[in-house]
Amino acid sequence: xxxxxxxxxxxxxxxxxxxxxxxxxxxxxxxxxxxxxxxxxxxxxxxxxxxxxxxxxxxxxxxxxxxxxxxxxxxxxxxxxxxxxxxxxxxxxxxxxxxxxxxxxxxxxxxxxxx
Amino acid sequence: xxxxxxxxxxxxxxxxxxxxxxxxxxxxxxxxxxxxxxxxxxxxxxxxxxxxxxxxxxxxxxxxxxxxxxxxxxxxxxxxxxxxxxxxxxxxxxxxxxxxxxxxxxxxxx
Numbered sequence: 634x635x636x637x638x639x640x641x642x643x644x645x646x647x648x649x650x651x652x653x654x655x656x657x658x659x660x661x662x663x664x665x666x667x668x669x670x671x672x673x674x675x676x677x678x679x680x681x682x683x684x685x686x687x688x689x690x691x692x693x694x695x696x697x698x699x700x701x702x703x704x705x706x707x708x709x710x711x712x713x714x715x716x717x718x719x720x721x722x723x724x725x726x727x728x729x730x731x732x733x734x735x736x737x738x739x740x741x742x743x744x745x746x747x748x
Numbered sequence: 749x750x751x752x753x754x755x756x757x758x759x760x761x762x763x764x765x766x767x768x769x770x771x772x773x774x775x776x777x778x779x780x781x782x783x784x785x786x787x788x789x790x791x792x793x794x795x796x797x798x799x800x801x802x803x804x805x806x807x808x809x810x811x812x813x814x815x816x817x818x819x820x821x822x823x824x825x826x827x828x829x830x831x832x833x834x835x836x837x838x839x840x841x842x843x844x845x846x847x848x849x850x851x852x853x854x855x856x857x858x
Contacts, residue, residue, distance in 0.1 A: 642789070667845070676752070677837070677848040728846075737782070737846060739791045 634660050635731045639740025646717055646747055654712045654743045656727035662707035663729035667737075668700075671724040680725075683710050717747040750774055752840045754849035761828050762857050768824045769852040771838030775819035780841035783812055783823055786851070787834045795823075795836075828856045 636659040646652050656666060664685050669677040681697075683689040683704035691697045699721075701713040710729075714721055726742040752773045761767050773781065780799045784792040796805045801816040809826045825832055835853045839846040 637791070639791075665844070669848075674850075676850045679845055679847075682845065730844075737794070739784075741789065741791045 635729075635736060635738045636660055637663070637727060637729050637738050637740045639727055639743060641743055642741060643744045644746070646745070648718055648747055649716055651713055651715045652717055652745060654714075654725055654727075654745075656710050656712075656729070656740045658708045658729050661729075661731055663710065663731075664707060665730040666704055666710035667728040667730075668702060668710075668712050669726050669728065671726070677726065680712075714745065717745070719747045721745065722747045750840060750842065750847040752838065752847050752849040754836075754838055754852050756852060757850065758853040758855070760855045760857065763828060763830060765828050765856075766824065766826045767828055767854065768822050769836055769854075771821045771823070771849050773819050773821070773838070773840040773847075773849075774842075775817060777842045778816045778840075779843060781814055781816075781821050782839040782841060782846065783821070784837040784839065785834050786837055792837060825854070828854070830856045830858050832856050 638657045640655050666683045668680045670680050671677045679692050680695045681689045681691045683702045685704050685707050689702035704710040727740045728737050755770050783795040786792040796812045798814040803814040805812050811824045814821045833856045835851040837851045839848045
């Protein structure tokens with residue numbers, strides 16, 4: 634149980650275009666979803682926390698107008714990278730709080746390459 | 749900014765060797781320490797959630813210990829197998845968010 638499905642696993646887009654990444658909770662209701670980013674040889678860094686039905690909370694240094702997060706339902710959260718630039722190329726992964734004690738479950742990640 | 753560090757960054761061992769890694773974290777505002785096993789192209793798999801100072805947890809050949817007063821946790825793998833090859837992540841849980849270490853990449857040679 635407690636599976637998060639993340640799509641796409643890999644995407645290449647042109648500079649200036651937008652890319653949407655989806656995370657779906659398959660067998661539980663994800664009231665809170667976390668979005669992380671990982672640059673090469675670095676740790677997973679929290680970008681933002683989203684709660685269903687409310688605005689996301691962004692970490693310091695993360696541009697909320699560039700990384701649009703929508704958490705309109707209890708089973709779906711999306712991250713849209715708008716006007717992507719090569720420096721946005723990174724690994725993005727979502728995580729959901731399952732509601733069980735200490736229960737965080739992760740998607741499998743999305744490798745974004747902006748050319 | 750919370751500082752969570754893992755060492756070593758990578759480790760190559762022979763099949764059958766036992767090995768261990770370290771995760772160091774802040775000793776204040778501790779809520780829990782998580783260990784994950786992460787294979788390429790898969791989701792991180794939760795191994796342990798540790799909450800109490802002195803905790804020791806075991807799952808098969810993998811075990812972990814926790815010292816919250818000095819801010820470290822050890823992960824041990826006994827008799828490593830090629831299928832243990834993965835990146836092992838620790839994450840410090842303060843409140844509702846996780847702060848990750850950089851991971852230890854383990855490669856087990858047959």
